[in-house]
Amino acid sequence: MASARSYILFLSIFSLAFALGEAQQTNSNISLEATLHPSTNPTSWLSPNGHFAFGFYPEGTGFAIGTWLVASPDNTTVIWTADRDDPPVTKDAVLNLTSEGLKLLLQHSEGRLISQLPPNTVASSASMLDSGNFVIYDSNFKVIWETFVNPTDTIMAGQVLRNGYNLVSSASETDHSSGKFQLSMQPDGNLVQYPVASAHYPQDANYASGTEGDGYLSLYLDDNGWLYLHQGNVTSNLTSGYRHGTALVYRATLGVDGIFRLYSHDLELNTEQVLKEFAEVTDPCEVQGTCGLNSYCTSANGQAVVCMCLPGFDYLDTNRTSSGCRRNITTAAGCYLSNDNMTYMSTLESVIWMVDPYGEPLSVTSKEDCGEACLKDCNCDAALFSDNTCLKLVFPLRYGKTDDSTTTFIKLSNRSAGGRPEINSRPESPSAAPIITDNFSSLIISFSSNKNK
Known part of the structure; x- marks a missing residue:
């Protein structure tokens, strides 16, 4: 409910920002020394067709600077954010177009540029284009900086994700800082989506x-709406084409959930449609x-996700x-002191994991033998048992998900000198969950629940 309320508040504030912006000029030429303000006119610069705006938008407890698609006061979509991992700014901030580029002025601090112009260039004017691209010109009306060159999580029709560049998902629907996934246009010609916190294997x-x-x-x-890889005249189509019209806008966004989606927006009907997903998953x-x-x-039923810690582990951030x-x-001391009472499995x-075992897989007659093999090995943090095969693992474990055919053993340390700790917590839930036990007793824990190369 909290996230739903915050999203409604986000839309409400954004609607106010849209209302303030509606009355603003749509002249495509923005002169030097033009300024924007978060909460007083002008808050943004609109494209001539009125479909895109560049300026301040509400973010968290303050404001961010970016570009958004304007469908209606209650239907706006952020497509680019400046300095996305910096804290939101206050309502006293000022954005100024100077000869050095776009400069953000904050109270009690020096201004900083949010656009890095090429060396030996001077800004003369700027424009919010009908394509959704915000550009800065020199005195010869040559583009010297543009938002399309450095996308955040989205590309629009007419935009290119160049070789060696990435899209990075947002942290949430209302937090446009960097999230957990990236889509990479790799130098080898492969378009790949990875978790950010991975080795990109x-x-x-x-x-x-x-x-x-x-x-x-x-x-x-x-x-x-054609989405394709290309070099010169050679292309590899990822989608087929769709309808074309003056009120139709296409975008491709790497979602908070790690799915890269192609969307169409019908600005006359104020509708949005998902046309294609990469990759398509049901869970x-x-x-x-x-x-x-x-x-x-x-x-639960492929809906809201719940992330659960391993036994003996706590969340890094209980809010995320x-x-x-x-x-x-830690378990190391008891293991190396050969104290059998210090550790247990x-x-x-x-639950199954992406495994990278050390040593050869062990053939065992029972899952208890698998746990015992890990317990006696000081290098072993965990073990995975399936089909009479035991794999010894070290932390961290990654990409865990439910799977009925496996058993995971986790080496833990006793909290007292002589005995095994008790497991007392039982989160309430309507759905069945993995079973966590120690060697002598078992406890079913229930909880509330909602690859490809």
Whole structure:
């Protein structure tokens, strides 16, 4: 409910910003020393067709600077954000177009540029174009800086994601700082989506175009909704074309959930439609990186995600439970002192991980043998048992999700000198969940719940 209320508040404030902006001029030429303000006119510069605006928009407890698609007062979509990982600014901020570029002026601090112009260039004017691109010109009306060159999470029709560049998802629907996923136009010609916090190995990929070695240099979206990779006259289509019209706008966005989607916006009907998804999944937990390290993903009927910590682990941030978990007590001392009472194995049923085992897989006759093998090995943090095969693992564990065929053993340390700790917590929930046990007793924990190369 809290997130729903915050989203409604976000839309309400954005509607006010839209109303303030409606009365503003739509002249495409913005002169030097023109200024914008977060809460008083002018708050933004509109494109001539009125479909796009550049300026201040509400973010958290303050304001951010960016570009958004304007469909109606209650239907706006942010497509680019300046300095997205900086804190929001206050209502006293001023954005000024100077000969050095766009300068943000804040009270009690020096101004800073949010546009980095090429060396030996001087800004003379700017324009919010009908394409959604905000550009700065020199005195010869040559574009010397533009938002389309450095996208955040979105490309619009007519925009290119160049070789070596990325889209990075937003943290949430109302927080446009950098999120957990990135879509990379790789130098090898492959378009791949990875979790940001990964080694970007093939096994980390959630989507790949499979075009490595084909020489494609960029991803392009055209006015008819064609999304394709291209180099010169050679293309590889990711979608077919769609309708073309003056009121139709296409965009492709890497979502908060890690799915890259192609959208169409009908500005006459004030509607939005998802045309294509990369990759197509029925369960959000199939997207690797949805939950952070040492946690596993669960969802009820493929809906809202719940990230759960391993036994013996706590959330890194209780306000952002998808950020991962850390161990709440070390196990190393007891292991190397050969004190059998210092460590024990906790069992987590029905969760599978992307595994990178050390050593050869062990053939065992029972899952208890798998846990015991890890317990006796000081290098072993966890073990995965399935089909009489035991894999020894070290932390961190990643990409956990529910799977009925596996058992995970986690090495934990006793909190007292002589005995095993008790598990007392039982989160309330209507849905069944993985089973967590120690070697002598078991406890079913219920909780509320909602790859590709």
